[in-house]
Amino acid sequence: xxxxxxxVADVELVLPEIVVRLVxxxxxxxxxxxxxxxxxxxxxxxxxALVCLSTSLLMLLTAYEGLWVPASTDVRVTLxxxxxxxxxxxxIGFLGAGAIMKDGLSxxxxxxxxxxxxxxxxxxxxxxxxxxxxxxxAALTLATLSVFGWLERKLPSEFYAAFxxxxxxxxxxxEEELRRLVTSRxxxxxxxxxxxxxxxxxxxxxxxxxxVNPRHAHDLSEALSERKDVLEFSLAPASD
Numbered sequence: 001x002x003x004x005x006x007x008v009a010d011v012e013l014v015l016p017e018i019v020v021r022l023v024x025x026x027x028x029x030x031x032x033x034x035x036x037x038x039x040x041x042x043x044x045x046x047x048x049a050l051v052c053l054s055t056s057l058l059m060l061l062t063a064y065e066g067l068w069v070p071a072s073t074d075v076r077v078t079l080x081x082x083x084x085x086x087x088x089x090x091x092i093g094f095l096g097a098g099a100i101m102k103d104g105l106s107x108x109x110x111x112x113x114x115x116x117x118x119x120x121x122x123x124x125x126x127x128x129x130x131x132x133x134x135x136x137x138a139a140l141t142l143a144t145l146s147v148f149g150w151l152e153r154k155l156p157s158e159f160y161a162a163f164x165x166x167x168x169x170x171x172x173x174x175e176e177e178l179r180r181l182v183t184s185r186x187x188x189x190x191x192x193x194x195x196x197x198x199x200x201x202x203x204x205x206x207x208x209x210x211x212v213n214p215r216h217a218h219d220l221s222e223a224l225s226e227r228k229d230v231l232e233f234s235l236a237p238a239s240d
Contacts, residue, residue, distance in 0.1 A: 159212065162207075166230070192206070194206070
């Protein structure tokens with residue numbers, strides 16, 4: 001849709017404000033993305049900058065609808081900014097889902113997905129000119145990703161790990177003995193599964209174990225390494 005001469009003049013008047021909003025969105029997204037890149041996350045500096053810029057750009061459609069929707073006495077067109085924001089956040093959800101990866105008990109990318117979502121929200125605020133809430137949200141987001149990350153590592157929490165140990169078919173350790181071995185190293189067993197392979201002649205225990213101290217994983221691995229009846233074992237900590 002082409003703009004008339006009056007609309008062109010109006011665009012020239014608001015152009016500095018539009019530039020400020022777009023640049024502000026780019027900088028806010030880049031600041032959040034820099035923290036993610038520093039942490040080695042795949043969705044980092046450029047991803048967050050583009051997310052914030054794109055959402056701000058789309059919200060400019062509703063913030064300045066008078067510049068591109070022709071005025072008419074016969075037809076009145078009204079855009080709902082909330083519906084635009086709703087559509088944006090729905091689309092961003094797919095991008096955030098792509099950042100989440102699951103490997104066994106380990107789930108990575110949840111924080112990055114959340115940071116993408118909040119970055120989109122910040123872009124929406126900047127796009128409609130709510131600079132103060134957007135600035136506060138950006139500062140709180142950076143504080144959450146950095147300070148809260150340090151605090152989370154200091155807070156006490158249960159340590160979970162996927163534990164698998166394999167024995168010879170004819171010389172596997174009884175379940176009660178294995179339980180004593182695990183509990184003596186500071187772990188408790190959350191659940192236990194068995195696997196038997198007649199062709200490869202092994203008996204395998206699979207379980208989820210938990211402890212209040214992650215250092216106990218090293219103690220358990222050392223104890224298993226010293227046993228000659230253990231064919232192989234795997235101890236994979238669950239992580240976010």
